[in-house]
Amino acid sequence: MTSAQKPGEGTNPRGIPYAPFVDNVNDYVSNRSEVESTLRSFQEMISKYQFMEMNTQRRSVGLKEKIPDIKKTLDMVRFLKLNQQNASDEDDEGAKEIETHFELNDTLYARAKISTKDTEEVYLWLGANVMLAYPIEEAETMLTEKLSAAELSLANCEEDLEFLREQITTLEVATARVYNWDVVQRRKEKAEGKDDEDKEEPDG
Template sequence: MAEVTANPRGIPIAPFVEDVEAFVPDRTKIEENLAKFQEMIASKYQFMELNMQRRAQSLEEKIPDIRKTLDTVNFLSKRNSDKPLETLYELHDTLYAKAEVPGKLDEVYLWLGANVMLAYPIEEAKELLETKLKSAMSTLKNCNEDRDFLRQQITTLEVNTARLYNYDVTLKRKERIEAEEEAKLAKA
C-alpha cells in the first residue's frame, strides 16, 4: 500500500519526527532542521491556511446570496397569476426599491458579476443556481477540511520543533556536565 504524502487536494503532510536522535544524527544539523521546520510553518502551512480562511469567508458570504436568488427564481417559476406583483427589491444592504413584476415570466436576469447581467429561461436559471450552490457548498466543505488539515500539520511541525529544541538543550547540558567533570578531574 502506497504511503499517503498529501491530502486529497494536494496539501503535503508534514513529517513527524518520532526518533529525534535518528532524525538528526549529526548535532550540527539541529539548527538547520529547526530553521527548516520554522520556515515550513510560516511560509508554507500558515500561508495556505490564511488563503483557505479567506476563500471560506468569501464562500460564506456568497452562499446566502445564491440561496436568496434561487429562492426568488423558484418563487417566480411557481407563480401562475397573470396579475402583476408589487414587491421590494434590495439595492444595497439597507436600501430597497419598489418594483412591479409582470404576471407570467419566461425569463429572469441573473447578475453574474463584473458588470455582467444575462437573461436566462427560468428553468435554466434554476439549474445554474442549483449547480452554483452545490459547487459553493462543496468548495466550502473542502476549505474547512483543508483548514483543519493545515492546523494539524502546523501542530505537527510545532511539536517537531519543540522536540528538536529540547534534544539540542539536552545535548548541550550533557556536554556542559562532561566538560565540568573533565575540569574537576584535571584539577585533581
C-alpha cells in the same frame, strides 16, 4: 506515519503536504550540527502553513457571504417559476401580477409589478458588473449547480483549515522536541568535558 516522516510524504485531498512527524529525534537529527538547519526548516514550513491557513480562511469567509446570496436568488427564481406555472393554468384575464420592490441603490427601492404569465427569463449578476438574461429553467439549473459547488468548496475549506492547524501543531511539537534534544546534548557534552578536566588534574 513513520517516526521520522519527511515533508512531502503524503498530502490531503487538496494536495497540502503532511508536516514531518518527529517521534524519535535521533532518527531525524543525526548530530547537533543539523539542529539549526532543521529548526530553520520547521519554521519555514510553519510560515507556509500559516500563509495557506490565512488564504483558506479568507476564501471561507467569502463563501459564507456568497452562499446566502445564491440561496436567496435561487429561492426567487423558484418562486417566479412556480407562479409562472400557476399562471399558465389560468386564462389571460385571471393571470396574476406580483407587486414587489427592487433595490436601485443601498437605500433606494422602486415598486414594480411583474406579470407572472409573461415572465420567461430572469437577469442575473455574474460579477464584474456583468448581467445576463437566462430562461427561468436554465437559471434554476445554473444556480443549483453554483450553490452545490460553493457548499462543497466551503466544506473543503473547513476541512483544510482543520488539517493546516493540525500540521502547524505537529511542527510546533517537532520544533520543541528537536530544541529540547539539543539542550540535553549540550549538557551531556558539557558534563563530559568537565569529567575529562577532572581526570587530567594531578593529585595534590
